[in-house]
Amino acid sequence: MVTITDVARAAGVSRSTASYAFSGRRTISTVVRDRVAAAAHDLGYTPNAGARALKTSRTHVIGLLAQFLPDEFAPAMLQYMLGVSDTARDLGYDILLAIDDDGVGALRRLTSSRMVDGVVLLNVAEDDPRLPALRAAHQPGALVGLPRDCRGVDVFDLDFAEAGRLMVDRLVRQGHREILLVSQSEDVVARGGAYVWRHQEGALERAARHGVQLTCVFGASAQPEIGHQLDRLLTDHPGVTALMLNNEAAAAALPGVLGGRGLRVPEDLSVVGRYSRELAETFALPFSAVESAPDVLGRMAVEQLVRRIERRGPDEPHTVRLVAPTLVDRGSIGPPPTP
Amino acid sequence: MVTITDVARAAGVSRSTASYAFSGRRTISTVVRDRVAAAAHDLGYTPNAGARALKTSRTHVIGLLAQFLPDEFAPAMLQYMLGVSDTARDLGYDILLAIDDDGVGALRRLTSSRMVDGVVLLNVAEDDPRLPALRAAHQPGALVGLPRDCRGVDVFDLDFAEAGRLMVDRLVRQGHREILLVSQSEDVVARGGAYVWRHQEGALERAARHGVQLTCVFGASAQPEIGHQLDRLLTDHPGVTALMLNNEAAAAALPGVLGGRGLRVPEDLSVVGRYSRELAETFALPFSAVESAPDVLGRMAVEQLVRRIERRGPDEPHTVRLVAPTLVDRGSIGPPPTP
DNA sequence: CTGAAAGCGCTTACAG
DNA sequence: CTGAAAGCGCTTACAG
Numbered sequence: 001m002v003t004i005t006d007v008a009r010a011a012g013v014s015r016s017t018a019s020y021a022f023s024g025r026r027t028i029s030t031v032v033r034d035r036v037a038a039a040a041h042d043l044g045y046t047p048n049a050g051a052r053a054l055k056t057s058r059t060h061v062i063g064l065l066a067q068f069l070p071d072e073f074a075p076a077m078l079q080y081m082l083g084v085s086d087t088a089r090d091l092g093y094d095i096l097l098a099i100d101d102d103g104v105g106a107l108r109r110l111t112s113s114r115m116v117d118g119v120v121l122l123n124v125a126e127d128d129p130r131l132p133a134l135r136a137a138h139q140p141g142a143l144v145g146l147p148r149d150c151r152g153v154d155v156f157d158l159d160f161a162e163a164g165r166l167m168v169d170r171l172v173r174q175g176h177r178e179i180l181l182v183s184q185s186e187d188v189v190a191r192g193g194a195y196v197w198r199h200q201e202g203a204l205e206r207a208a209r210h211g212v213q214l215t216c217v218f219g220a221s222a223q224p225e226i227g228h229q230l231d232r233l234l235t236d237h238p239g240v241t242a243l244m245l246n247n248e249a250a251a252a253a254l255p256g257v258l259g260g261r262g263l264r265v266p267e268d269l270s271v272v273g274r275y276s277r278e279l280a281e282t283f284a285l286p287f288s289a290v291e292s293a294p295d296v297l298g299r300m301a302v303e304q305l306v307r308r309i310e311r312r313g314p315d316e317p318h319t320v321r322l323v324a325p326t327l328v329d330r331g332s333i334g335p336p337p338t339p
Numbered sequence: 340m341v342t343i344t345d346v347a348r349a350a351g352v353s354r355s356t357a358s359y360a361f362s363g364r365r366t367i368s369t370v371v372r373d374r375v376a377a378a379a380h381d382l383g384y385t386p387n388a389g390a391r392a393l394k395t396s397r398t399h400v401i402g403l404l405a406q407f408l409p410d411e412f413a414p415a416m417l418q419y420m421l422g423v424s425d426t427a428r429d430l431g432y433d434i435l436l437a438i439d440d441d442g443v444g445a446l447r448r449l450t451s452s453r454m455v456d457g458v459v460l461l462n463v464a465e466d467d468p469r470l471p472a473l474r475a476a477h478q479p480g481a482l483v484g485l486p487r488d489c490r491g492v493d494v495f496d497l498d499f500a501e502a503g504r505l506m507v508d509r510l511v512r513q514g515h516r517e518i519l520l521v522s523q524s525e526d527v528v529a530r531g532g533a534y535v536w537r538h539q540e541g542a543l544e545r546a547a548r549h550g551v552q553l554t555c556v557f558g559a560s561a562q563p564e565i566g567h568q569l570d571r572l573l574t575d576h577p578g579v580t581a582l583m584l585n586n587e588a589a590a591a592a593l594p595g596v597l598g599g600r601g602l603r604v605p606e607d608l609s610v611v612g613r614y615s616r617e618l619a620e621t622f623a624l625p626f627s628a629v630e631s632a633p634d635v636l637g638r639m640a641v642e643q644l645v646r647r648i649e650r651r652g653p654d655e656p657h658t659v660r661l662v663a664p665t666l667v668d669r670g671s672i673g674p675p676p677t678p
Numbered sequence: 679c680t681g682a683a684a685g686c687g688c689t690t691a692c693a694g
Numbered sequence: 695c696t697g698a699a700a701g702c703g704c705t706t707a708c709a710g
Contacts, residue, residue, distance in 0.1 A: 004689095005688095015687090015697090016697060016699095017695090017697070019688070020690090020696090026696090044451070046447075046448075046452050048686085048688065049452040050388075050389045050390075050393040050454075050686085050687080050688090051686070051689090052689080053389035054689095054702045054704085055689045055690085056688085057702080059389065061435070064436070073621070075417065075621065082438065085438050094435055094436075094449070095437075096400070096435055098434075112383070113385050114388055114389060115400075115433070138340070222620065223621065223622060223623030249621075252623075256594055256598065259599070281561065283562060284563045284591075342702095342703055344703080352680080354682095354704085356679090356681070358704070359705090362705080366679070367680085386703080386704070387703050387704065389703080390702070390704040391705080393685095393686050393702090394685080394705045395704085395705070
């Protein structure tokens, strides 16, 4: 293994000079600098990350704590991971990926052994058990998902309440008076997946204001159950003219269900979902949808985390940023059918 | 930050004794051992990973080099990642995730800085540019995907040729004489995705032996193109009674296409795919399929990699393991319709 | 059964 | 503009 000592010897300088030549933290004559660079190149020198971390207390690694829960849609999780990973790389950080079932243990392991400079937590629940462990750690953390207590962490999430309002407003403006909202599974709510009820409350508030009927149900998260359930719901609610989906699995199952019932969108039924552009493309989801913006959220979380790790300027106060929802029109919202 | 020096002082022993008490690499009286353990617990001591790595030249981290290429199905990649990650954790390793576009650069960065003890390469192509970089590295590597040159690495992949044979045999046994195979995109082949033609060749060999007609096409990898393409293919090949899919996007699109044409499976058309059980569940894919076993392949790659990292026994020769395909029956293969 | 010391490969004050 | 030295937190020969 080639070390900085080898480079220094080859360049005929001391180790400290070689180190400064790389870091630029003090002025080095161009002659010497070039000699060091040439020696490093010839020998194929790369600094030892462990040694550097030991000395500087900085690893340039970010811990990514994801969870693949049985009642959530795995491909959607992947979107967040890619956003986080890409941004980290752009900023010079690598990603240590922890998807243990034991999220708290993973968080402790990474932080207490100083393997990471900070962590991003995905899929944060209302009372996420990882938060106390994060607050006890010496590294900063950024969350995707809104917990009850946001102290000491930076928080990023879609504004789900606003998304609920937006979806209802849009349907009502088209003339719909009887709407069905299929949210994610009740298990998600039970686990503290606050976004489900934040979205639902926003929707209910607007429905009440407009005086329209909004029926809310929790949908299954797995196939084929969710498909059967959607089919049953459409049978049980014949007056419904618009469907709101806050459930990726439901959006994936719906085209088959509609085909089976011979229903056209939007002539017979208007549909609006909540998922990312990327997911829409992968699964050819043909419905207008609120963009869930996983890439944006992942990017924002990492950018803020890195800012905090590198402490530019004085300690900023911690932030909570709810991203405003936008509706991507795919032509699935129209006026209700004339009876 | 609490160090082993703090623990040693609190326990009233030397640092070396504290270290040995943890590692068990020499006999320590139970009294002392307990005192050290208690002190460590009280102080909340965790060894500093960087310091340990510097001393031992072992990080207990595995690099996972994945690539999310536009013409491959991202959710399928995720399956491999989960298999790798779970197994690594079971064996006491963490995962450094690199999904750079520049796979060669990522590989060099992780290995030359000694951030990892070994690497797993996913999605390995026929002439994968990462392989020379891997051979130049000091760490061992395990591949998922079969390259032309397997020297110096351990290789794991599904036996795609056998999968092609298996699928044809099965359909022919049911009486099919005119079969259509939709493989992944030609771009995948151009990039050296050898599994596409290995599968196709296996299928063609068997079709020739049985004297049945097998039409091979490359399918688009994105929605909705692949759906339109399947529809057109069914129109253009009215005599086809069975469909083979080596293309996840095609499998995802097919139910919609069949619904649109009013075709029932297997009464009107037999279908056999190639994808994992997990994917079948997530997307409610109703077709019998050769299990692509991403979890098994990920597990085997990591187990072999760790064995090599930890050098149990003498240097074993490098291995190439092609996993035998198995067909998961979902009832989509029947006799051809009687004309 | 235990301790004092060396050293892993870096970076950075201290000194010139 | 450069060098010699200390030290980050560990592990492990060496010595008792």
